[in-house]
Amino acid sequence: MTKLAYRFSDPSLAQLALTHRSAGRPNNERMEFLGDALLGVVVAELLYEAHPNASEGEMSRLRAQLVNGQALAVLARELELGDELKLGSGELKSGGFRRDSILADAFEALVAAVYLDAGFDACRAVVRSLFEPLVAAIPRSSKDAKTRLQELLQARGWPLPQYDLIDSHGEDHAKTFDVSCEINEPAQVRAEGRGTSRRAAEQDAAETVLRRLQELNS
């Protein structure tokens, strides 16, 4: 645990975090559940601070880029967690200490172990120190959702999206617009958006279409 910027008061928590289920019980599976939630909130806060203009959808997308099995395995390797994993003999022989999923799970469990050892602020500090450089490296996409969708479709030679006004309601000074955005390639996707201007509603709808496209790819 030399590479982690944290010293455990109770080292047995760190040991449990590094015990894979192949080594029997107790193991790190329950801690992983808690660690995943803790990572979720600390990275959410980092994005909330660093991207004050990002929509909820954009922040979700960015977080999914930063917190996923592959990305966490990279961090686990930087912390050299593989050397300290406790694995069953089968996993040991088949090289489980090198496997992304096992490393990512141990990383999540370790985040929970810090929380259980010393509370939220300690856990937050550890997670922030690891993720701050990654959040800072995200290009500040000044491109709005409509532009990103258009560029994505154009890059592949697909037809541009069609935006339609569905409805607008409210008094003149406080109108709400409902708009649809529809694409036919690479799949038929249609989403509705809402906003206080037609343009804002279109951005909202385009954001949803972008997210669905990403889900189709994942």
Place this chain on the structure above:
Amino acid sequence: MTKLAYRFSDPSLAQLALTHRSAGRPNNERMEFLGDALLGVVVAELLYEAHPNASEGEMSRLRAQLVNGQALAVLARELELGDELKLGSGELKSGGFRRDSILADAFEALVAAVYLDAGFDACRAVVRSLFEPLVAAIPRSSKDAKTRLQELLQARGWPLPQYDLIDSHGEDHAKTFDVSCEINEPAQVRAEGRGTSRRAAEQDAAETVLRRLQELNS
């Protein structure tokens, strides 16, 4: 905000949390992202404490029961958030203050507002006071995953699952078992499980099958 067991130092945070996007910008959408993550971690911790024998899969399932749009709307109504929502005139006329999704979003945003106002411990205390009774009301399912899966299938007259040993490895005193669990009704679902006994591996596989069935239903 009289019903919430918390007094804001900065009341503008509470106001923002209760501002729906139909009322323009800034609104509560970004706070909702942070609040969702905060609820996730505080409820995860409650379940971690209250169900020391629950697997990761069971805790996920229980959390999804407690933290979803409908459940959060119930809490929002108990806190009478509907009366304090700031909505655009369209939503106001169409009764948006009664809609589950709008209420649930405001509740999530309010959780984030407490965090931004006073930090994690204050936020945790507010969320725990609301969720502790709900967590305590969960029947402590002493039924294991194999039993629950069997009962679910029997209740609908579907065939029982088939468990097969795929592999076992490791030395005698530290063996690991890989087992598959397969069902054909209501859909063909097959999952593999692993454990330090054949029975534990079967429980693990059954848990995954139960989760997939739940995903099919949701």
